[in-house]
Amino acid sequence: MTGPPTTEDAPGLFPAPPMAEQERMVEAMLFASAEPLRAADLAARMPPGCDAAEALAHLARRYEGRGVRLVRVGEAWAFRTAPDLAHLMHREAVETRKLSRAAIETLAIVAYHQPVTRAEIEAIRGVAVSRGTIDQLLELDWIRLGRRRQTPGRPVTFVVTDRFLDHFGLASTRDLPGLRELREAGLLDPRPPGAAAEEDEPPSGQTDLFED
Amino acid sequence: MTGPPTTEDAPGLFPAPPMAEQERMVEAMLFASAEPLRAADLAARMPPGCDAAEALAHLARRYEGRGVRLVRVGEAWAFRTAPDLAHLMHREAVETRKLSRAAIETLAIVAYHQPVTRAEIEAIRGVAVSRGTIDQLLELDWIRLGRRRQTPGRPVTFVVTDRFLDHFGLASTRDLPGLRELREAGLLDPRPPGAAAEEDEPPSGQTDLFED
Amino acid sequence: MAEDGPPAAGGDRLLVDIEGFEGPLDLLLTLARSQKVDLRRISVLALAEQYLAFVAEARGLRIELAADYLVMAAWLAYLKSRLLLPPDQAGEAPPAEDMAAALALRLERLQAMRDAAAALMARDRLGRDVFARGAPEEITHAVRIDYTAGLIDLLRAYARIRTRDEFRPWAFDRRDVYTMEEALDRLRGMLGDIADWAPLEVWLPPGWSTPARRRSATAATFAAALELARQGRLAIRQAEPFGPVGLRPKGPG
Numbered sequence: 001m002t003g004p005p006t007t008e009d010a011p012g013l014f015p016a017p018p019m020a021e022q023e024r025m026v027e028a029m030l031f032a033s034a035e036p037l038r039a040a041d042l043a044a045r046m047p048p049g050c051d052a053a054e055a056l057a058h059l060a061r062r063y064e065g066r067g068v069r070l071v072r073v074g075e076a077w078a079f080r081t082a083p084d085l086a087h088l089m090h091r092e093a094v095e096t097r098k099l100s101r102a103a104i105e106t107l108a109i110v111a112y113h114q115p116v117t118r119a120e121i122e123a124i125r126g127v128a129v130s131r132g133t134i135d136q137l138l139e140l141d142w143i144r145l146g147r148r149r150q151t152p153g154r155p156v157t158f159v160v161t162d163r164f165l166d167h168f169g170l171a172s173t174r175d176l177p178g179l180r181e182l183r184e185a186g187l188l189d190p191r192p193p194g195a196a197a198e199e200d201e202p203p204s205g206q207t208d209l210f211e212d
Numbered sequence: 213m214t215g216p217p218t219t220e221d222a223p224g225l226f227p228a229p230p231m232a233e234q235e236r237m238v239e240a241m242l243f244a245s246a247e248p249l250r251a252a253d254l255a256a257r258m259p260p261g262c263d264a265a266e267a268l269a270h271l272a273r274r275y276e277g278r279g280v281r282l283v284r285v286g287e288a289w290a291f292r293t294a295p296d297l298a299h300l301m302h303r304e305a306v307e308t309r310k311l312s313r314a315a316i317e318t319l320a321i322v323a324y325h326q327p328v329t330r331a332e333i334e335a336i337r338g339v340a341v342s343r344g345t346i347d348q349l350l351e352l353d354w355i356r357l358g359r360r361r362q363t364p365g366r367p368v369t370f371v372v373t374d375r376f377l378d379h380f381g382l383a384s385t386r387d388l389p390g391l392r393e394l395r396e397a398g399l400l401d402p403r404p405p406g407a408a409a410e411e412d413e414p415p416s417g418q419t420d421l422f423e424d
Numbered sequence: 425m426a427e428d429g430p431p432a433a434g435g436d437r438l439l440v441d442i443e444g445f446e447g448p449l450d451l452l453l454t455l456a457r458s459q460k461v462d463l464r465r466i467s468v469l470a471l472a473e474q475y476l477a478f479v480a481e482a483r484g485l486r487i488e489l490a491a492d493y494l495v496m497a498a499w500l501a502y503l504k505s506r507l508l509l510p511p512d513q514a515g516e517a518p519p520a521e522d523m524a525a526a527l528a529l530r531l532e533r534l535q536a537m538r539d540a541a542a543a544l545m546a547r548d549r550l551g552r553d554v555f556a557r558g559a560p561e562e563i564t565h566a567v568r569i570d571y572t573a574g575l576i577d578l579l580r581a582y583a584r585i586r587t588r589d590e591f592r593p594w595a596f597d598r599r600d601v602y603t604m605e606e607a608l609d610r611l612r613g614m615l616g617d618i619a620d621w622a623p624l625e626v627w628l629p630p631g632w633s634t635p636a637r638r639r640s641a642t643a644a645t646f647a648a649a650l651e652l653a654r655q656g657r658l659a660i661r662q663a664e665p666f667g668p669v670g671l672r673p674k675g676p677g
Contacts, residue, residue, distance in 0.1 A: 027279030028297040031243075032561035045300050067239030081240040081555040083548035088237055088257050089244055089555050099545075102446070108541035124537060126449025126530075167550045177543050186529070187536045244555035293561055301561055311573040313581070319573070320582035337585060352571060380575045394583045 016049030019058065026055040036076030036166055072171040074162040083169070102133045107142060111164065111176055112188055115146035115157030134158070142167065228261030231270060238267040248288030314345045319354060323376070323385050327358035327369035346370070354379065442487060448496035451475065453531050463532045468524035469507050472500040503527070602632060602641040607648035615657060621670040624649070 016022070025046055030037060043052040056077055060070040063079070071080050081089060099107075106129055109121050121129050137143045146159035160173060170176065182188050228234070238254055255264040268289055272282040275291075283292045293301060311319070318341055321333050333341050349355040358371035372385060382388065445451040455474045456466045479497045482489055506520035548554050610629055618626075624646060632641035649671050652658035659672045 024277075024279035024294065025297060025300055028293045029279075029300050031280040031291060031557060032293055032301060034556040034560040065236075067236030067241075068243045079243065079557060080550070081244050082236065083553050085237060085240040086548065086553035088241055089553075104541045104545060105537055108537050108544055111544065112537065112540055124533060125446070126534065127447035168544055168547045169550070169554055170547075176540070177547075178540065182536055182540070185532075185536070187533045240555070244558045246558040290559065291557075308570045308572050311571050311577070315571075316573050316577055316581040317585055320578050320585065323578065324582055348571070380573075380578060382575070388582075389579065394579055394586075 014047065016047060016051075019051075019055065022046065022050045022052070022055040023058045023062070025050070026052060026059055030059075030070070030077060030079050033078070036073040036078035036162065038076045041076075071169065073166040074172060076162060078166065080169075099136070100133065102127075102130065103136050106133050107137055107160075107164075110137070110143050110158045111160045111173060112179065112182065114159040114173065115149070116159075117149055117155040117157050119155065121158075226259065228259060228263075231263075231267065234258065234262050234264070234267040235270045235274070237262070238264060238271050242271075242282070242289060242291055245290075248285040248290035250288045253288070311348075312345070314342065315348055318345050319349055319372075319376075322349075322355050322370045323372050323388055326371040326385065327361070328371075329361055329367040329369050331367065333370075442482060442489065442493070447490075448475075448493050449530070449534060451478065451493075452496070452527075453534055456528075456531050457535075463528065463535055466528055466531070468527055469504060471527075472504040472507075475500050476504070600634075600636050600640060602629065602637070602644040604644045604647045604651075607641070607644035608651060611645065611648050611652055611658070615652075615673040618671075618673055621661070621672045624669040624671060627671055 017025075026042055029042055029045060039052040039056060042056075043050060046052060056070070060077075063070045067082055067085055068079050069082055071078055102125075105125060106121055109124050110116055113120065113124070118129055118134070134143075140163075141161055142164040143158045144161050146157040148154040149157055164170075165172065173179075179188075229237075237258055241254055241257060242249055251264040251268060254268070255262060258264060268282070275282045279294055279297055280291045281294050282289060314337075317337055318333055321336050322328055325332065325336065330341055330346065346355075352375075353373055354376040355370045356373050358369040360366040361369055376382075377384065445454070452471060452475060455478070456463060456471050458474070459466050459470065476497060479489065479493060482493075503520060503523055507524060550556065606629075611627060614627060624642065627645050627649070628638070628641050629645075632638050646669065649658055649660055649669075653660050657674055659674050661670045661672075662668070
């Protein structure tokens with residue numbers, strides 16, 4: 001093998017490497033990175049004509065049942081150790097800061113209701129959300145600002161991040177446990193049900209009022 | 213699976229896991245470790261009766277020819293990117309940087325006084341112009357060599373290129389504003405007391421010196 | 425996760441410990457759970473009575489209750505009266521049953537989020553149960569530098585150069601100036617070599633041929649000649665106005 005051609009300069013000049021080779025490339029790149037990488041990130045570093053998505057699919061199958069697994073994190077992929085081997089790893093564990101109950105509940109509300117405004121979080125919890133709680137979750141990079149809600153005051157919304165998905169081993173927010181059951185039970189509507197608790201103004205119930 | 217037994221407390225009570233399982237354990241531990249691990253390190257974290265050395269041998273074979281390989285580092289073992297894929301670990305980043313003051317001044321002088329010799333640039337700037345500055349502008353293809361001056365020594369002259377005009381959005385160097393306009397645009401604000409700056413107003417005024 | 429809630433939920437009556445609750449909704453949820461039924465089938469009427477009893481007891485103990493607890497108490501008292509009275513014929517307010525159902529749903533939703541939070545925290549978590557590559561390999565970045573400069577930078581640079589010139593203390597550019605001292609030195613050196621009349625041009629320094637330089641050299645040489653003539657070391661003659669000027673050395677004395 002005579003060193004890889006500088007393919008950037010001559011796209012299409014060389015045929016794409018065989019799939020087995022593409023799989024090796026994806027394997028090497030993902031192994032080298034502690035952070036999840038998107039298929040597009042991988043493809044950008046591979047020769048032209050490669051199919052990173054297909055290589056990822058092959059690779060995921062290869063690592064099924066291994067001590068290390070290929071997992072999807074949002075739009076990205078990463079190698080992670082198999083959870084059943086956690087007991088061997090405890091020496092590597094870095095103690096994460098203990099989260100307050102308010103922070104944990106707020107996180108769950110953002111994950112299950114996203115995009116969600118602060119007022120909606122407060123309506124669900126029945127108490128004000130302290131600045132520190134939101135800050136802590138933002139600092140952990142578990143939640144981030146989403147789009148502003150198109151209601152009067154254009155309040156900011158919060159959504160969970162890929163890092164959240166990565167931390168909790170979720171391929172996407174659709175994989176949140178019990179999501180469908182909660183939705184079917186009508187428990188994922190952040191609007192305050194009916195006229196209960198008239199003391200706090202309905203956070204996003206207003207949406208409907210202002211849409212045609 | 214009912215959680216792993218706390219094997220440290222009951223050595224020999226359970227049979228050692230099958231070799232395939234031991235291989236998974238070694239794989240996960242080496243993957244997650246920040247440092248290469250010796251067989252003894254691995255064995256200390258595995259259930260009693262395990263053969264870390266044999267698991268390592270199996271694992272090394274499994275990764276033969278893959279994108280990552282199990283390599284020996286002294287007495288220890290670690291996963292490393294296959295050497296033929298090292299090029300994937302390089303990435304070219306484009307960094308935009310401001311031109312140095314010397315370069316931008318030199319460029320400005322070439323633009324206003326072209327064709328201009330190095331000695332003339334130095335006379336105008338009042339300081340020597342380094343070879344690197346000229347080279348940088350030549351490399352950027354913003355200046356190029358013009359005709360040699362028909363004076364003793366036949367010094368080379370510099371002129372700006374079409375790429376320069378393109379980059380700075382100029383149709384020609386005649387579009388460059390004169391000193392008066394620069395002053396009116398506020399670019400030449402501090403008017404020195406009593407100094408007549410108009411004497412070399414036209415951009416090509418200096419050419420006269422070298423005629424006849 | 426909800427273990428750090430109320431200290432004693434046993435029986436129908438709670439010890440008054442307002443500190444343990446995160447607001448009235450949290451208190452209501454704890455009371456509702458003490459009914460030991462599915463949250464969907466709780467008796468909101470009983471719940472309202474429990475809450476009002478709790479608040480009454482707190483006040484009996486002169487515990488300062490936050491305003492939101494009292495607002496909730498007022499609302500629940502209203503709900504309770506509505507639930508006990510026959511339906512409002514005028515139909516101005518929503519039916520009491522709907523209000524009760526909405527409250528029950530709110531409590532159920534809060535409980536659902538608490539359960540979800542607990543389930544989330546119990547998952548296999550990165551850095552605790554699942555691990556990333558411990559020794560990630562750095563991607564080396566070959567940095568290609570893209571130099572940028574805008575027209576305004578260029579103009580500023582040129583303006584800066586010209587401005588600097590304006591600020592430079594004014595000094596005559598001596599490169600093209602032949603001084604009288606230089607001319608005197610030159611003429612003195614030439615006195616011994618030239619014996620007879622010679623035109624001024626001959627006395628000029630070599631290399632001062634451009635018009636400006638020639639002009640300067642001619643002026644300086646002529647001025648130097650006048651000085652040497654005053655000292656009696658040189659004679660000057662001119663046949664007519666604007667005619668050629670001739671110089672001849674004179675011996676001392």
